[in-house]
Amino acid sequence: MTEENAKLCHFVSDLHLLASRSYGDGLLEPIREAAAQSSDFVLGGDIFDFRWSTLGSSRDSVDTASRWLRSLVEDFPGCRFHYVLGNHDHHSAFLTSLDVLSGEVPNFEWDPMCLRIQDTVFLHGDVADGYKNASRLKLAREKHLDEEPKHPHWHLAYDAVVRTGIHKPAPRLVHPHRRVVRRLMTWLEAEGYGPSAGVRSVYFGHTHHPMELEYRGVWFHNGGGAIRGQKCQILRVHHRSGGS
Secondary structure, eight states: OOTTGGGOEEEEOOOOBTBTTBOGGGGHHHHHHHHHHOSEEEEOSOSBOSTTBSSSSHHHHHHHHHHHHHHHHHHOTTSEEEEEOOSSSOOHHHHHHHHHHHHHOTTEEEESSEEEETTEEEEOOGGGGSOOSHHHHHHHHHTTTTOOOOOHHHHHHHHHHHHHTTTTTHHHHHSOHHHHHHHHHHHHHHTTOSGGGTOOEEEEOSSOOOEEEEETTEEEEEOBOOBTTSOBOOEEOOOBTBOO
């Protein structure tokens, strides 16, 4: 790895692997190519979707997700992988598997809420739904800690909606950019990650709506989501006060 590559960091979120509506498997090779060039790679939540998994049980889903993640991390020992949980992969059995992986593989770490590297913060972004601090977000997520995947009838209904394309404008309607960045800023400041703490960039997911927007001196970046009919990007991270 060159000196330049040693400073590279990439971010991706919302692959929603295991769900029928996802095309995230098609991004595995680009993810691997980015990891081969980087010193850090942040997986920003909802990489897996245990709520809408087609595998029939949370046990099979978590086992499959754990193998996928371990394979990726072990194949690139020169890249440090950081996993930040989202709302669809916040499952008790998966949390246990993340603890096991972080204890066995030196280039892997995870956090349930957020991560800071230099002047940049990474989080999933479900705080955009109106959770003003980490305690409220934790309570909301814990409602689904031991949830089994949806019944196949729900999958059929969801797939029908995706085929119609009705879901395509939803991210812009539910999560307009300005509202999202205001809510993220409220949460970040409550948790000590605001601009007064030297934060200059924020990378997040959840909304499935690509964006790059400056608000109160902080740049907010979203790469979208790997849901059919929507766009998902692997983002190269730009630290604004030095670094890559």
